[in-house]
Each structure stands twice: as C-alpha cells, then as structure tokens.
Amino acid sequence: GQQVMQIPQYQHVQEGEDFTTYCNSSTTLSNIQWYKQRPGGHPVFLIQLVKSGEVKKQKRLTFQFGEAKKNSSLHITATQTTDVGTYFCAVNTGGFKTIFGAGTRLFVKA
Amino acid sequence: NAGVMQNPRHLVRRRGQEARLRCSPMKGHSHVYWYRQLPEEGLKFMVYLQKENIIDESGMPKERFSAEFPKEGPSILRIQQVVRGDSAAYFCASSIDREAGNTIYFGEGSWLTVV
Numbered sequence: 001g002q003q004v005m006q007i008p009q010y011q012h013v014q015e016g017e018d019f020t021t022y023c024n025s026s027t028t029l030s031n032i033q034w035y036k037q038r039p040g041g042h043p044v045f046l047i048q049l050v051k052s053g054e055v056k057k058q059k060r061l062t063f064q065f066g067e068a069k070k071n072s073s074l075h076i077t078a079t080q081t082t083d084v085g086t087y088f089c090a091v092n093t094g095g096f097k098t099i100f101g102a103g104t105r106l107f108v109k110a
Numbered sequence: 111n112a113g114v115m116q117n118p119r120h121l122v123r124r125r126g127q128e129a130r131l132r133c134s135p136m137k138g139h140s141h142v143y144w145y146r147q148l149p150e151e152g153l154k155f156m157v158y159l160q161k162e163n164i165i166d167e168s169g170m171p172k173e174r175f176s177a178e179f180p181k182e183g184p185s186i187l188r189i190q191q192v193v194r195g196d197s198a199a200y201f202c203a204s205s206i207d208r209e210a211g212n213t214i215y216f217g218e219g220s221w222l223t224v225v
Binding site for chain 2: 041
C-alpha cells in the first residue's frame with residue numbers, strides 16, 4: 001500500500017537554528033499535507049501542496065513539493081521554542097485513506 | 111463554528127471492560143476517520159466512515175474493535191474486552207467530502223488507559 005517515508009525521526013536544535021524535515025514517496029502523489037502536533041496535543045493542519053514544484057510560506061515555515069511530486073519538505077527558519085512538536089506529512093491514497101508519515105519530532109533548546 | 115468534538119477526553123478501563131469513544135464531526139462534514147496513536151509513535155489509520163456506512167476499515171484490528179456512524183448522533187469507536195496494549199490516544203478527524211486532497215481536521219483526541 002501507499003507509504004511515505006519521513007526523516008529524520010528526531011531533531012535537536014538550538015533556538016535560532018534552522019530545521020528541515022523531509023517526506024519521500026515511491027509513487028507520484030496527487031497532493032501532500034503537513035500537520036503539527038504539540039506534545040500532548042492533537043494534529044493541526046498546516047498546509048496542503050498540490051502543484052509540481054510548489055513552494056508556500058507561512059511566516060518562518062517554507063513548504064516545498066518536488067517537481068516529480070514524490071517528495072516534500074518543511075523548513076523552519078530560526079526556530080523558536082514555540083516550534084516544539086512533531087511534524088507530520090500526510091498523503092491521500094488512491095482510496096479514501098489519509099496516510100501519515102512517521103513524523104519528525106523537533107526539540108528546541110533555549 | 112465548533113470543531114471536531116471527541117469525548118471522553120480521558121478514559122480509564124480495567125482489562126476486559128469495554129471502551130466507547132465518541133466523535134461528532136465538524137458542522138457540515140459527513141466523513142469521519144479514526145486514527146490510533148501509541149505513545150511516542152505516529153498516527154495509524156483505523157477506519158473511514160460516512161453516515162451509516164463503513165467505507166474502509168482496513169486499519170481496524172480484526173477482533174474486539176468496531177466503529178459506526180449512525181444517521182443521527184456521533185460516530186462511535188467501540189473496543190471490547192480491552193487489553194493493556196489498547197492504551198493509546200484515539201483521534202477522530204472529519205472532512206467535508208472525500209475528493210482527493212480534501213483536508214481532514216482532527217479532534218483533540220481520547221486518551222484510553224487500560225489498567
């Protein structure tokens with residue numbers, strides 16, 4: 001079945017450093033979504049990418065969708081302690097499921 | 111505009127008891143999904159339902175687990191004869207329909223602890 005690989009599993013950064021998480025699929029994706037889950041919280045939708053090569057920004061967050069629509073990245077510039085949490089990518093399968101990557105857990109040291 | 115509502119937020123059950131988790135989708139949403147998240151792990155798809163229909167239950171354990179989404183009322187995830195391994199966060203999500211790329215929105219989750 002559809003799978004999406006997400007790396008790294010964990011990332012420890014000093015506050016102010018940048019952070020990137022990557023998602024890769026062996027098949028072409030129709031779209032990809034990104035979610036953030038704070039510790040003890042629930043996943044919150046961040047953004048959806050649909051077009052090949054698409055780049056979207058939300059303040060310090062930059063989301064990219066690869067030209068072949070098989071990979072995506074989330075980059076955070078100058079991390080803050082409020083960025084702490086787990087970032088998940090998610091893809092829609094050909095059926096009705098939304099499948100999530102394993103997530104990248106971000107730790108930010110002040 | 112209320113979001114996805116889940117209750118109870120926290121539930122403690124003894125081994126062998128039943129757990130019932132409820133989910134009311136966002137207003138206007140007719141599609142419901144249940145996910146399970148074990149501690150320190152990712153989100154595992156369990157089941158996708160529309161009103162009165164189970165569309166995809168490929169992620170549901172074969173035994174003890176069932177889900178429904180009746181014509182009236184919330185969706186229910188039912189776990190019979192719970193075991194310690196069922197301890198997890200159970201998240202419900204909803205979407206307006208099932209066109210490819212429609213975003214799903216999560217509730218705050220129900221944390222089940224089996225003692």
